Amino acid sequence: MTKSIAIIGAGLGGLLLARVLHVHGIQATIYEAESSATARSQGGMLDIHEATGQAALRTAGLTSEFEKLICWGADCTRVLDQHGTVLVEKAANDAGGRPEVQRGALRQMLLDSLPHNAVLWGHRLANAVPLGAGRHALNFTNGQKVEVDLLIGADGAWSKVRPLLTAAQPVYSGMSYVETFVRECDEKHPLLAKAVGQGMLIAPDEGKAIMAHREPDAVLHAYTALTKSAGWFAALDFASAEAKRLVAKDFEDWAPELVGLVTDSEQPPIHRPIYELPRNTRWAATPGVTLVGDAAHLMAPSGDGANLALFDGARLGEAIAQNPASLESGLQAYEIEMFGRNEAARTEAEEMLKVLFGPGAAQAMQEFFSKASVA
Numbered sequence: 001m002t003k004s005i006a007i008i009g010a011g012l013g014g015l016l017l018a019r020v021l022h023v024h025g026i027q028a029t030i031y032e033a034e035s036s037a038t039a040r041s042q043g044g045m046l047d048i049h050e051a052t053g054q055a056a057l058r059t060a061g062l063t064s065e066f067e068k069l070i071c072w073g074a075d076c077t078r079v080l081d082q083h084g085t086v087l088v089e090k091a092a093n094d095a096g097g098r099p100e101v102q103r104g105a106l107r108q109m110l111l112d113s114l115p116h117n118a119v120l121w122g123h124r125l126a127n128a129v130p131l132g133a134g135r136h137a138l139n140f141t142n143g144q145k146v147e148v149d150l151l152i153g154a155d156g157a158w159s160k161v162r163p164l165l166t167a168a169q170p171v172y173s174g175m176s177y178v179e180t181f182v183r184e185c186d187e188k189h190p191l192l193a194k195a196v197g198q199g200m201l202i203a204p205d206e207g208k209a210i211m212a213h214r215e216p217d218a219v220l221h222a223y224t225a226l227t228k229s230a231g232w233f234a235a236l237d238f239a240s241a242e243a244k245r246l247v248a249k250d251f252e253d254w255a256p257e258l259v260g261l262v263t264d265s266e267q268p269p270i271h272r273p274i275y276e277l278p279r280n281t282r283w284a285a286t287p288g289v290t291l292v293g294d295a296a297h298l299m300a301p302s303g304d305g306a307n308l309a310l311f312d313g314a315r316l317g318e319a320i321a322q323n324p325a326s327l328e329s330g331l332q333a334y335e336i337e338m339f340g341r342n343e344a345a346r347t348e349a350e351e352m353l354k355v356l357f358g359p360g361a362a363q364a365m366q367e368f369f370s371k372a373s374v375a
């Protein structure tokens with residue numbers, strides 16, 4: 001295949017796609033807005049699901065590399081109520097299950113699996129213009145211009161490729177996460193370390209939660225979920241000394257070992273507003289362009305998004321490799337399957353989020369885990 005292929009975005013979806021194409025001897029160029037692989041911290045732990053994330057890594061021929069990254073024992077989970085009472089204590093699954101890896105390590109592994117010049121850093125797509133016959137002109141904010149035969153948007157929530165296919169726009173979900181970090185937890189914050197345990201902590205309540213993960217090097221990485229308007233967050237100065245207190249205000253009567261995950265953070269909290277694409281965002285097959293991952297199906301975090309992005313990348317890579325004579329039918333088959341898969345995942349995720357943030361959330365989570373262990 002001699003077609004020129006551009007993948008916009010070196011997130012997990014775009015990199016996995018490029019890797020599968022590479023395995024099939026197909027060259028693609030990834031254009032990434034960030035200036036380097038280390039320009040931004042890559043976030044926390046991801047549990048990689050058997051049917052999606054792990055399947056994608058198998059397709060990419062990277063299972064043994066992936067296994068080297070697993071943080072064994074980190075997939076245990078505790079659910080606490082607001083008083084710090086342990087309601088669920090789910091042990092780690094040493095046989096695999098949904099192993100945890102650090103997102104940054106996974107991304108680096110994917111980068112290392114590609115030719116050294118596969119990613120062009122510092123290339124932020126400004127817009128893409130159809131030229132006919134499936135070709136597109138790409139305009140980058142650094143002034144570069146390229147024309148390509150196949151364009152794939154793997155550029156996340158605010159995709160600049162998506163407008164070529166649909167007018168759908170992400171909508172604020174009504175909830176934001178606030179990210180905080182407590183370091184040297186065993187020495188400096190033993191009560192918090194004990195509450196979190198060796199894996200994941202979930203302390204849910206209606207419309208809010210404190211969730212945390214223990215990461216390598218004794219770091220407790222927490223997400224506090226709050227149902228508040230975009231305006232409330234816009235008025236909050238996250239760099240101010242007061243920010244942690246204001247975020248923790250809704251948890252005033254909670255146990256100190258939970259609230260401390262916010263108030264004892266050594267760095268200012270980071271705002272992560274949760275946006276979603278409307279349900280059933282689809283588009284008519286369009287020659288020479290498609291999407292993977294959040295660009296195609298952004299939804300509220302439920303532990304699936306990165307897994308689905310990896311899986312999209314694998315399925316699209318295979319569809320391109322297996323249809324050299326008829327790229328358009330390959331893209332269409334990929335999209336039909338992807339739309340169905342992601343709507344089903346979204347339905348499941350919404351059920352899960354209703355349990356996590358619905359009335360009587362702590363008890364509902366307890367029931368959820370007890371049913372899951374029986375099933």
Ligand SMILES: Cc1cc2nc3c(=O)[nH]c(=O)nc-3n(C[C@H](O)[C@H](O)[C@H](O)COP(=O)(O)OP(=O)(O)OC[C@H]3O[C@@H](n4cnc5c(N)ncnc54)[C@H](O)[C@@H]3O)c2cc1C
Pocket residue numbers: 008009010011012013014031032033034045046047123124125126154155156157158159160177223272292293294295301302303304305306307308309
């Ligand atoms: C708070 C939070 C917690 C989450 N936790 C989990 C979890 O535990 N498990 C899980 O599976 N999922 C989780 N997710 C979801 C997951 O992060 C996403 O679904 C996943 O990262 C999507 O991957 P992607 O490759 O599609 O996009 P992204 O990871 O967003 O990557 C897109 C890439 O494109 C680049 N880019 C963007 N615009 C441009 C442009 N114009 N030009 C060039 N490059 C561009 C970006 O810099 C980025 O590198 C969470 C999400 C949030 C917000």
